[in-house]
Amino acid sequence: MKNLYTITIILLVSSLYACSDLLEEEVFGELAPSNFFNNQEDAESILNAAYANSQGYRDLARDYLTFGEFNTDLALQREGAISTFIHPVENFTWDSTHPWLQGLWARYYSAIYRTNTILDYVPDIEMDEERKRQILAEARFLRAFNYFYLYDLFGPTPLIVSSLTSVDDRPERALAEEFQKFIEDELRDVSAILPATQAQYPRATKGAALGFLCKFYLNNRKWQEAAATAQEIIESNDYEIFMGNHRADLFALGNEGNKEFLFAVPFIAHSAIGNTYLSHAAPPGYRFQFPPKVNFAAQFKIYSDFIDTFEPDDQRLAAFLFEYTNQAGNTVVLGTDDARSFKYPEDPNGVGDVSSNDFPLLRYADILLSRAEALNELSGPNEESISLINEVRQAARVSPVSLADFTDQSDLRDFILAERGREFHTEALRRQDLIRHGRFIASALSRGMPASPHHVLYPIPQVEMDANPNLIQNDGY
Template structure:
């Protein structure tokens, strides 16, 4: 399999930056040689930017995936050492000591610190002015995107916008209005600076900034803004739906640099730079095409209610396996609530559990469905909203919808939520979608979970509460 040289360079830059800047967040400077006078060249500016991308794009795909999908009507996890932590998420019995929350908080604030360092230092570096402004804009995007995820998981958090915050200064949480305003303003601003074509694969550009802004507007129910910003992405004429031999081929590793993937989390089949998703999805003794392969005891399993909801012609279901051939040549029926998503399948170059499949953070299909949803919330079912949904359905091989099929805003809203499930399962979006549609707690209760309204947010990690007396815990925890 051929791996893009650009992809290799991108991910290796991230790896080098992780090593080189791992302690920036924790170190206290005791000499006159500090960040303000250490970074002086254009090369230093690029290295700083690589370090910020390293924190942003090496976000734990396991932890955030499970926070997003185990709390939904799609996924469960069984077996292995992961079971105890995952069970707490699945059962809505998590608390402020859950390890996934520490990982999320620490990773995002490390990226924010590194971005703030760029924004503070790079303006004083003598270098090409156009490149300088782009580096600063990319750093502002990384900072805003990490606040996007923090806000998604925890609600308002401390809004830190400089790198020289004294250790004694323990900021409290921003207001909801301050958080929303900051993220919106930053993404709007950088979308005017960033080029349409990114400098390197996996780096921020205009379309990425506008797409994340679309999703932020959507999740906060700013329907007019979401619809308009989605249209800006469409009008770039840069992105299109993948329409290969099958819709399921969208995620094949040889097709990953395609025009539907707007923003990705890059991976290589190297420990520390890879994804181990398939080792969690593959059932016991699964016969891989390219052994030897690792196969974890911890297993990701899809619920039957979801798997059985697909149209019989839907190509998106082709990445779901309900039976398989094991290493002994036996045909194994996976049984109830045990189907597996192979959306991110086997990398021929993978080693053990380490695969190089890129993970899509933003896809063009999401932009089309986001505009359709926003238009429906503004004015109810319309020809345009139905047409946008049908664009996604057409490449999946399922029959088109008709405007006459929907007599109310509520009916189309419910269908769009269902369509998003078929399109984006195991892509870290289901929790956001259920919360936005007001179904998150309702469906959890239907599944027998002891869920309450406050569970739409996770608690601030207890370690952070202990460190910072000005941090207030989310209600209910």
Template structure:
């Protein structure tokens, strides 16, 4: 069986058009120039070209679509009204989504496209003569990025096909991995990556995978799978690196400002372009602010779509909580009128305007994990292991102190359940608009319960999204998630 290594998304294959000599000739192409894999993968720089494209895919991950719609619009935090994208948001909010939802398909395709690229790097790295330290770190980086993409897929869909090499046949139709296989694979790949990755990003390039990033995502994966002892161990390793801490140099929301974008609270982020002409930045605010809003750094468009915040969610915050400053409750329009947004109409401005912004996008980096998550994850895990304990309370208080709100004593929590419920609320206050809420609610067993409380027809199987219908039709060996 012939196997073809595809490089169509890594490099441009150089073909000069073939010609037909006469009408009697069959369609016989004469290839003048072909750039083959053997021509391309000769140096470590060649591998970096492919790896950089993987980071590019993370940069193209749309905050509003892949993040807020799929991870928050079906929770107690967000809703969306208006514009053409309401067509995609409404079934997510109403728990009527199907396997034909276009954004589920695009998420699946983007993740596997990225996995393919990491497989290309891993299939070619060993055969290249290069500095051994650089080779080891490049391989670890690719393994981390591949595992991270499988982590994202598992979060949404559960077990998926495990594809670990770039050479595939047109007849290959991989079945889904078992629960044990996918969990073991992600865990082992992240552990291996953490062992080999440097503490500081390779070449000093901010945004590249590091030991902290691998350990951080490993911590979150253990949290997702409720391996509490492993969560405690992995988070401790991140803390012991001694290079991360909480941002405390100003109002809590200033962490996301242009001046603090690279603060050492951020562990792993999607780095957005600072070039306003590069259409890969963050388009969040143009889908958030109300009509009539006056931009600080014009010009900028305001789309018809409007992502909003449920007022009931805002009641979780204490009045003095600095994190409330991330929300827009009123504004002065161009006529000088003060517009009060009102019930279920506040907006999350967590990712603020930047001086370097295009007509609809700005350069806000999007955090996949930051140090506050490490602290609260460890706090939650220790409570699950031991019930309310002093370290869990201390870790919680560290995050609350950074936000300017009151702290607690161990005696304030009567039971592990009380602490568990409070830590879930704290995670909502801390991580809204960072695409973590659905995952947190599912882990706490509250996702379906809370949706039903909002009057949604949520069923137990809705804790996972369906495998995209296009993939089911393309691959007869794929089985659909229960209920779809």
């Protein structure tokens, strides 16, 4: 699948953040959608473009970590020009003019436009009917996927379900209930059509659709639905916890596409589409194993208080850099709040600032801990939740917990939140988790940030507010 994306992403990357209008139409050269969709090849081409557009830019900070982790109790960022964009988010001083929020809004709606174009025109193409059915299901999955992230960041936004919607329509924001029902229905419907596995990784599958549905239920505190959907995935036997020689091997380049990954962002070591994470995380003067590599001024760091939550024998600690050898051959010990996450190991074939490390968006470990959390919310501490937690901990070769370790629902809830931090750091899930647990604002206040209740949502970008008078801004902005 990486090869499938290569040309498509190169063509798209220069325009990912150029879209300035909510409903700005895509340009297809001299072709219009009405005369572009003539055969199966055309349908496959725009589907590939929708995948590429959906999964983002090469910079994990811009698309995922800044708005999902750098304003939490796990990570911080220092130094470099990128601080101009990250520090307002880290410090809870962001506003509606933040250019990366505009970029995300534009990218999501650009991908939605592409998926809507597929859904509007592909049904009329004469082609293999079973492949047509799969293409339409993948397009619906990608549309729901993009709305999933829009809802996470901004709350309910305009629900646009046709590429024929005019820029003059200026749609209003959907009601929360309408928006939630749309995502839930779409993911449920396509889960019955998508295959359990795909020949090309990482295309949408039945498990990916059910996985995002499970997480959407969970984030909206629909505990019964989340628990039941997680159980569907578990009972499918399509996924399993990675049990390699070492837990850190889960993210090794040779293990990409393993059965713990339900959905991921694929990267290639190419200047336009490579993963630049390590060039931001490596400390000053770090001597890379496979030079030459670019080391940016930016410093992606990990809070020491978070590191202290790990047990000493937890294999997941191997994902962190605590000391290193610099270019002069000297050993440098990193101090307080200065450890680095090297969860995505160095790529021997990386070029300059890029590598081919994929970025996981959904893992089987998340499904197990999601069911454990939902069951605890439904009935308090229970043996099944403990078993699910221990399945994840066993992979990290860390001591199991027992039901007797938890006095009540709140006690187990706190432990699950902490365990999710240890398991999913550097995967941009922490903000969601803290908000769901009612801890996002309190956690920020404890770090001295001027956080207020309205900060659980980001503001609709100002350029969109200016372009569409029917949009209502989120409270507090």
